[in-house]
Amino acid sequence: MNIATGAEERRVSVPGKPAGVAVHAGSGKFFTVSPDSKTVRRYALKTGDMEHALALDGGPIGIAVEPSGKRLFVSDWYNARIWVIDSATMALIGTLESGSAPAGIAISSDGQTLASADRDADQVSIFDLDSLQLRRRIGVGVRPFGLSFSSDGRLFVGNVGSDDVTVVSPETGAVLATIPVGARPYGIAFAMDRGFVTNQYADTVSVFDAKTLKVISSVDVGEYPEGIDATTDGAFVVVANWFSNSVSVIDAQTLEVVGEIETGDGPRAFGKFITAERSD
Structure with missing residues (x-):
């Protein structure tokens, strides 16, 4: 869909109740994870054609593509691991050992660090992407699920069990702060030097100052908001409302909902789902 116009440009079939998504504009691809069918798929961004x-064999859920586009990472909820996949061939090339029930995964903007939210271990695992070695594990809040790196490299982790966001330094392992948010925080995105957090049970997005870490607003959105991402220019934040079958478009400066776009049944969009590239 076109965020500016609210128009649907294409609808693509993705069997198996898709949840995780990762767009990589540089390679012109997007990837999906369908937990029910235990399948990762690659699509052409321009046409929507499924390529692979x-x-x-486990419980795939979270997904991320490194900035170079060469490797794809998928969390395995059931087996405490992260699959490493060659994005071009879609062949498995390795695994990383995470904590119990890894959900969201995120990659730093410099492509050096991968983090997984290990829900049942109340921790995040930090990996070096050059060596694919574990750097450290950091205790966070209760039942971490979604997470995101800020532009300065800090890691923000949404804890669905303690209704807060833990801020950590991946480099030192230090816990820098805890930010109280709404009920069952799920996903996190950044725009205009602000953090935006979807609160599933509150039907809201909490907004905090990314520098002071103070909560500055709560924005009402649709029912059961899950996935969240910012437009490439940082002007808007887009929220997938699972139960409302819609996405809410928030002006990142004024914090007003400026659009509501209907979708298919049950949008989740767990990951990065916005690109400046348009389909044909």
């Missing part, structure tokens, strides 16, 4: 499907 990879069946996995």
Whole structure:
């Protein structure tokens, strides 16, 4: 869909109740994870054509593509691991050992660090992407699920069990702050030097200052908001409302909802789902 106009440009079939998504504009691809069918799929961004499907034997849910576009990472909820996949061939090339029930995964903007939210271990695992080695594990809040790196490299982790966001330094392992947010925080995005957090049970987005870490607003959105991402220019934040079958468009400066776009049934969009590239 076109965020500026609210128009749907294409609808693509993704079997198996898709949840995780990762767009990589540089390679012109996007990737999806369908937990029900245990399948990762690669699509052409311009046409929506499905190019490859990879069946996995565990519980795939979270997904991220490194900035170079060469490797794809998928969390395995059931087996405490992260699959490493060659994005071009869609072949499995390795695994990383995470904590119990890894959900969201995120990659730093410099492509050096990967983090997984290990929900049942109340921790995040930090990996070096050059060596694919574990750097450290950091205790966070209760049942971490979604997470995101800020532009300065800090890691922000949404804890669905303690209704807060833990801020950590991936480099030192230090816990820098805890930010109280709404009920069951799920996903996190950044725009205009602000952090935006979807609160599933509150039908809101909490907004905090990314420098002071103070909560500055709560924005009403649709029912059961999950996935959240910012436009490439940082002007808008887009929220997928699972139960409302819609996405809410928030002006990142005024914090007003400026659009509501209907979607198919049950949008989740767990990951990065916005690109400046348009389909044909």
